[in-house]
Amino acid sequence: MSGRVARGRAYRAGRGFGLVELMIAMVLGIIVIGAAFAIFQSSQSTFRSNEGLARIQESARAAFELMSRDIRAAGGSSCSNFSVVEGAGAQTAQFRDSAVSGSTSSLRVVSGDDTAFRVSSSTATSVTLNSADVAQASDVFQVNDFLILCNARKTHVVQATALANRTVSFAALPGGYIPTADPYAPPAAVVLARFRDVNWFVNDNGRGGSSLFVSRNGGVAEEVAEGVQSIAFTYLRDGATNYTAAPADWRDVIAVRITLTLQGADVDGNALTRTVSNVVSMRGRTL
Template identity: 35%
Template sequence: MTHSAYYSPNQRRYQRGVSLIELMVGMVLGLIVVGAAGSIFLSNKQTYNATETLGRIQENGRIAFELMARDIREAGSTACGNNIPIANVLNTPGDTFNWGDGLRGYEGNMAAALAPFGTGAGQRVNGTQAIELRSSASGGVTVTKHVPSSAVVHVNTANHGFEPGDVLIICDYSQATIFEMTPGGAVLHIGHNTGNSGEPSGGNSCKALSFPVDPDCKDKPKDGKQYDDNAVVAKLHAAIWYIGNNSRGGRSLYRRVAGRDAEEITEGVQNMTLTYLEPGNDYRTASSISLWSDVAAVRVGLNLQAVEGALRSREITGVDGDALNRQLAHVVTLRGRNP
């Protein structure tokens, strides 16, 4: 017998494979390791999503407060300063073009012309508050000459961007007047003649721009106030902030400027609480304000709800299964009305 043909019993013992029990134990240990790794991965993913969602909520709140604060600070202000008399010679100023001390709040059951209640995209959600703000817009032009008898204001540039039918505000150190622009005969001319234009403001009831407005002006035309050289003419800025329905089936914070479509500012804003500070009082609701001209500050509270992605409707949920919500608040003082 050769050496290669020799067989040893020990050789068979060393060539034995893995038993079924050993295989099952190994598989169980492997499953435990994979399960632990998967659990850690899912936990980290949930933590990341929650952190990202909270960051999105904070960012949405920051954007909302920053943009709202710009309009609120300027409420009631003109290019010539605050707290000057305001004449309004429009035929039908309504709520939209009525100065109203530059500020007005709406409770959830109060209708607003610029933001009607409805269920369509961009329409105001019933039961939610709103705030309407008016001021002179930036980018005004300078008066070089005013001829009251001709109802024409000469300005320093032809690139003013105004068109007949626009509602404008003119002011100097003594007063301001809200009127509708009429054709002035030249590109450097801004007219303020009488007539019904068919625009929402209804044209001007009086060409005289004096304060107070003469009730007999329509029947007995007068020349009225002559604005000084270097007076300023600008568009009347009227904007409303409210909670509206967005096109994705949720709610968003909206802003609408008179003469334009509503703009969606930030998504996920479910509600807005507005209170107003009058000297000598604590913050009060809109229905409790006696004089809007006395309001010195506005406290804005927003209820923000997490939404995953700007165009997706699936909500990020918290440990209780509900969407993550945060209540944020910010106080804005009106320029020139500090208590």
């Protein structure tokens, strides 16, 4: 009797899982694997979403920072804001009357370059740069460059016609004016800088999308930020409370509001899109 019991126990012990037990184990395993896969997919989607959002934020920061530098400097130079802009010509008129101009989709900003070079002597048709600043005028300027020549009293936009050693030549200033001989402005305050003319706009980038571009001094457009779908500029005039797309007088504009629509990589079939805005004051007109 005891032998049969022992054999029965041994048979049940060696029998293994039954069909029902095996199916239950498989179902539980599938549930666990499915849950792990769902968590993995969710993590991947979250990662892609965060990465796309980070790229959008990075592009927006770069775009706003670079455009803000130009807008804040609009109409400015290394000389006093009270230095009167004199002379004729398109560049002079733009610098004096429309330092910021454009439309809702493009922006043009003109100013003097941040780097200015001291003038040691001058005539009505040329200036000689300080030897402590440059060894040769051709190291910093080129023939046909438009330049800002100014002192504490007067500002002129001139075009370089010749460069020789440290001397830059140009067409005669109005009235035969000699910057370093002005009795009402110190000679040491006379400086020469490159005229800066910048255009900002959105265009196709040739890769199936669009980007923010900048063109400087009429040069080839440079891509600044990828994924910018559209840009909108509006302008605030002095004394006004609302921004407008078409100011009646560009000379009154004191601030620019920039609105960017940026698009990142698709996440789960949906495009990641954000619209962000920034307001920039023109430093020369608000200080």
